[in-house]
């Protein structure tokens with residue numbers, strides 16, 4: 291009790307004494323004993339009660355218990371009342387303070403609040419929603435996060451039916467069974483299930499994991515079913531993706547036929563990562579060729595095919611396949627709405643078909659092999675609840691990467707097989723080619739040997755012997771030239787063609803080659819016409835160029851019919867020396883005109899011997915000079931081979 295406007299202590303019990311740090315109080319003013327109370331605002335409260343005569347009720351009023359020898363200063367909380375003390379006349383004379391320590395109460399309540407807050411934070415962090423179902427009334431109480439799992443707004447009152455409806459139809463029966471079981475005492479009340487939810491508005495499908503427990507009363511009646519729910523879409527997807535990648539990798543490793551492989555990848559992709567999957571590869575002609583297609587059901591597949599038939603390339607254009615090929619970048623269209631369909635459609639019929647297809651979203655992935663786009667993998671989602679999300683992109687890109695590696699392996703394997711086939715074919719051609727002159731040589735040698743053995747050599751007419759020797763010499767030349775071709779091939783394949791370039795006159799060079807072959811042409815009744823005057827000089831390797839010219843002339847004689855002319859022209863066009871050799875033979879079909887310049891490639895009957903190497907060697911030599919060789923387009927009868935050479939080729943000096 292304090293009295294007077296100066297608040298002089300009249301009474302202080304032991305607890306109050308302790309609060310004052312055991313200071314002497316009675317007879318002294320509050321100011322004197324505890325000056326700190328002025329700053330704490332306590333004196334102001336006393337003054338207020340003293341002046342107004344109104345009692346003041348304090349709740350959980352913080353007070354600092356001063357430090358003593360055996361304990362530090364301590365915050366405590368007090369509940370109490372400051373009661374005015376009135377005189378007989380009713381005027382306020384002092385203040386009576388009753389207070390009790392409620393620190394333990396305050397602290398324990400704070401601890402509970404703290405624990406609740408931590409639980410809430412943990413649930414927030416883990417995005418755990420909670421539900422509380424009353425099996426007797428059927429009412430469900432659930433928090434905002436649990437509602438969110440089902441796509442329900444925060445303010446609607448939730449019923450069990452609403453929750454069930456939001457669950458994906460495929461999972462409803464399973465969930466119903468799990469709930470029924472959890473509500474039955476024999477299950478121990480345990481509820482633990484993962485299922486898909488499309489949400490109240492039928493949005494994107496997501497996976498949830500629900501855990502709960504049912505409480506039963508003494509008569510085994512379920513009275514409360516409570517639990518938690520959590521979105522596990524990301525984990526689920528990660529697992530699915532891992533599994534899918536493992537499957538894809540197995541399939542990709544299984545076959546070395548790239549068409550089979552791609553077909554299987556497309557089949558695997560549906561329904562795992564797409565509702566429809568189309569794989570297109572780029573052909574050597576630069577066109578796209580569809581090699582695989584898979585769809586969720588036959589109807590959609592047929593529809594896709596029908597759209598392609600009726601509106602070829604419309605889908606490809608709409609999706610931007612060309613752009614993917616051009617940029618090598620994936621193209622992601624998360625949402626295809628009605629507006630977009632309208633833009634895609636060529637006409638009403640097309641729009642109708644697109645609507646029926648139910649396109650939702652697409653991802654187009656480039657199949658990249660050795661930095662080159664070799665095809666496009668299109669993934670299409672067609673169900674209203676399924677859409678591609680940004681986080682799936684990385685995963686499907688990985689799928690595309692693996693597919694591309696597999697295609698490359700398969701193609702390399704196919705090429706290797708083809709190369710082995712060509713090599714075998716070449717070996718049989720080569721041995722046949724080498725055998726022909728060898729047989730003829732052996733025959734001549736054995737005839738000559740017989741003449742020697744029977745002593746008839748001296749009596750054999752000289753011209754007959756000379757004829758035999760000429761045959762032998764020709765066959766030996768043929769053998770030598772075949773060997774030379776083979777050696778050239780092996781040298782050029784190992785990039786060892788060395789050019790000895792010097793100032794060379796093409797006109798003179800062609801003239802000499804024609805002269806060297808005049809006799810052979812004569813025998814075949816072929817006349818060479820040469821249209822070349824003056825000089826065309828350049829920095830070339832004359833021996834190698836001679837090889838090119840001779841080769842082309844030999845072919846003209848070999849493939850051109852007897853008695854028809856072969857016209858040879860040399861001229862200069864835009865600083866390039868041009869050589870044309872035109873025969874009146876069977877010509878070369880359009881589709882063979884590129885191929886015949888490849889190794890071992892032939893377009894003639896096997897009866898006309900040859901290794902299929904001459905034009906390849908010629909091309910290598912011409913290209914080493916920075917020039918080109920080709921069969922001229924659209925000429926009349928016969929073939930016209932053209933060689934175009936820059937006068938000098940600074941970048942390629944002496945090696946290819």
Ligand code: ADP
Nearest residue numbers: 845846849886892893894900901902903904905
């Ligand atoms: P080879 O003559 O040994 O077969 P080449 O590389 O010289 O090899 O020629 C490749 C193919 O090109 C020949 O097999 C033939 O089919 C075709 N070819 C070359 N020159 C002519 C030509 N003047 N007329 C018709 N076909 C030709």
